[in-house]
Amino acid sequence: SYVLTQPPSVSVAPGQTARITCGGNNIGSKSVHWYQQKPGQAPVLVVYDDSDRPSGIPERFSGSNSGNTATLTISRVEAGDEADYYCQVWDSSSDYVFGTGTKVTVL
């Protein structure tokens, strides 16, 4: 089965840049999507197809994907960005796969 690995936590000061990685075998050949989940709430799509943003998502959220690592970058981090973030791909043998999740803490 296909596995996506994320760091358990990332800490960042307000105004700085947070980078969340998502590692998977040849993930650069797949389309990667990212979700933000705040406590007690449903996930929200923040990036799809590696680097596209849904309507209403700030430009501060961006994505990239190459080789064995995809990255979600949050620029000019705000207190409201504190949440869990999950990457996700579709794999022909594993169907929909989510990453292990990363808790972003704003210091």
Add this chain to the structure above:
Amino acid sequence: QVQLVQSGAEVKKPGSSVKVSCKASGGTFSSYTISWVRQAPGQGLEWMGRIIPILGIANYAQKFQGRVTITADKSTSTAYMELSSLRSEDTAVYYCARTIAVAGVDYFDYWGQGTLVTVSS
């Protein structure tokens, strides 16, 4: 604007079944794909299965094969997820999500609010 509204929390005994509903508004329900994703307390997201209402075809994650049934009622724009033979490990929040699946780009763009299912004797 698509909205997915789920049924309320459930408490079930081990060995029983639960059926959760997901009513859609906005867009054309029949053309959606609806997936079900669950999240155990303090854990990550896990895909369970999906249905294409216009085709009436459902497919399931291998882990849940034989225990989960996903259906849809086009007349009421409602999808259902039934999980049987419940055990304590099935205690989780269950989400429905509209699924975009186009040319290898597969993701979830709208989510229901979640339904907590607690399995306890």
